[in-house]
Amino acid sequence: MxxxxxxxxxxxxxxxxxxxxxxxxxxxxxxxxxxxxxxxNENIVECGFYPDELCSALFVGKTAAFKIGNFCQNTYQPKTLSCIQTSCNCSMVLKTLHFITRPLSDEEGNFSLAYIITIHKELEMFVKLLRAIYMPQNIYCIHVDEKSPKDYKAAVQNIVNCFENIFISSKRENVVYAGFSRLQADINCMRDLVHSKIQWNYVINLCGQDYPIKTNKDIIQYIKSKWNGKNMTPGVVQPLHMKHRTQVSYREYVRSGMSYVYPTKNIKAKPPYNLTIYFGSAYYILTKEFVEFTLTDARAKDLLEWSRDTYSPDEHYWVTLNRLNGKTYLISTMNNPWTNSIVRSLTWRAGEPQFRA
Known part of the structure; x- marks a missing residue:
């Protein structure tokens, strides 16, 4: 070699x-x-399903929570979004997104909730929210901002078409932040919900950027614990620094892709029936009886009309009606009106959680 x-x-x-x-x-x-x-892979399955402990860790600023949250966010990529946007088979939507198709307990099956969800953008976020709160015994009214793009509206309609207990509001508003149109959007859904064949007990309103940190069963048990038959509309007598919201007239501006509320020089008349105006959260959990009351009572109708040109009327309308005299079932006895009835945890600035009742 x-x-x-x-x-x-x-x-x-x-x-x-x-x-x-x-x-x-x-x-x-x-x-x-x-x-x-x-x-x-088993852990991946849990991503997106009421991560209560994860949310608690995020609020207190634990570093690991952000890493886990980002991982879950990247893991859940709804493959059906493109399918929804082109109107595909509903069985494919249900299977791929793992929607719950039967009540998870007798207690839940016998206590139906109604949801009002106002949306205008971020289809993926809406799908995640709907998937997290969906139960077949509940009913869902979706209000899509009239200003939203046509393809967005079409995609929402495609997914709604796959469910008998989800529908789009029969009347849609050009919603302006802090304007009367935001309150009107909820009322439009309420009118539809009271005529539904599904007999629901409470209604909860959400926006497209909400996400639950409690299960459907947790929510029901909390409502039953001390609020059964009462509303959760936290608030206080309107503070002095909020008086300007109802003392002058406000107008909505919607044009050329811009929308906002601006004050005028017109001074408003006093509230009808000499009502005391309260200030609270725009988010609530209301009984069906109360909803029917707000849609039919003369005082509620007159207060609604008076609120038409106020700033962010949804932050005084529900909480004021909930404290009318002569309707004992409406009144919630609260030692601390902001924290006794916990409806939302809100963060207005990064890293600064604000717990609002």
Whole structure:
């Protein structure tokens, strides 16, 4: 054998040995990681389903919570979004997004909730929210901002078409932040809900950027614990620094892709029936009886009309009506009106959680 042939043979043997060592290491790592891989995939399944502990950790600023949250956010990529946007098979939507198709307990099956969801953007976020709160025994009214793009409206309609207990509000508003149109959107849904064949007990309003940190069962048990038959509309007598909202007349501006509320120089008349105006949260949990009252009572109608040109009327309308005299079922006895009836946890600034009742 000449030196060249010997060199070639040695080189081939070296390659063979290297490939053997690489294959051995690869198989060893694969086999050793398989159990962890299975456990990892099981954990992925939990992403997006009421991560109560994760949310609590986020609020107190634990570093690991942000990493887990980002992981879950990246893991859940709804493959059906493109399908929804092109109107695909409903069975595919239900299967891929794992919508719950039966009541998870007798208690839940016998206590239906109604939801009002006002949306205008971010289809993926809406799908995640709907998927998290959906139960077949509940009913859902979706208000899509009239200003939203046509393809967004069409995509929402496509997913709504797959469910008998989800519908789009029969009347849609050009919603302006802090304007009367935001309150009107909720009322439009309420009018639809009271005529529904589904007999619901309470209504909860949400926006497209909400997400639940409690299960459907948790919510029901909390309502039953001390609020059964009462509303959760937290608030206080209108503070002095909020008086301007109802002392002058405000107008909505909607034009050329811009929308906002601006004050005029017109001074408003006093509230009808000499009502005391309260200030509270725009978000609530209301009994069906109270909703029917607000849609039919003369005082509620007159207060609604008076509120038409106020600033952010949804932050005084419900809480004021809930404290009318002569309707004992409307009144919630609260030691601390902001914290006794917990409806929302809000964060207006990054890293500064504000717990609002």
């Amino acid at each position: 000449n030196p060249l042939d010997a060199t070639k043979s040695g080189f081939l043997v070296c390659i063979a040995v290297c490939m053997f060592i690489y294959t051995f290491i690869y198989l060893k790592d694969t086999l050793s990681e398989e159990p962890n891989e299975q456990k990892f």
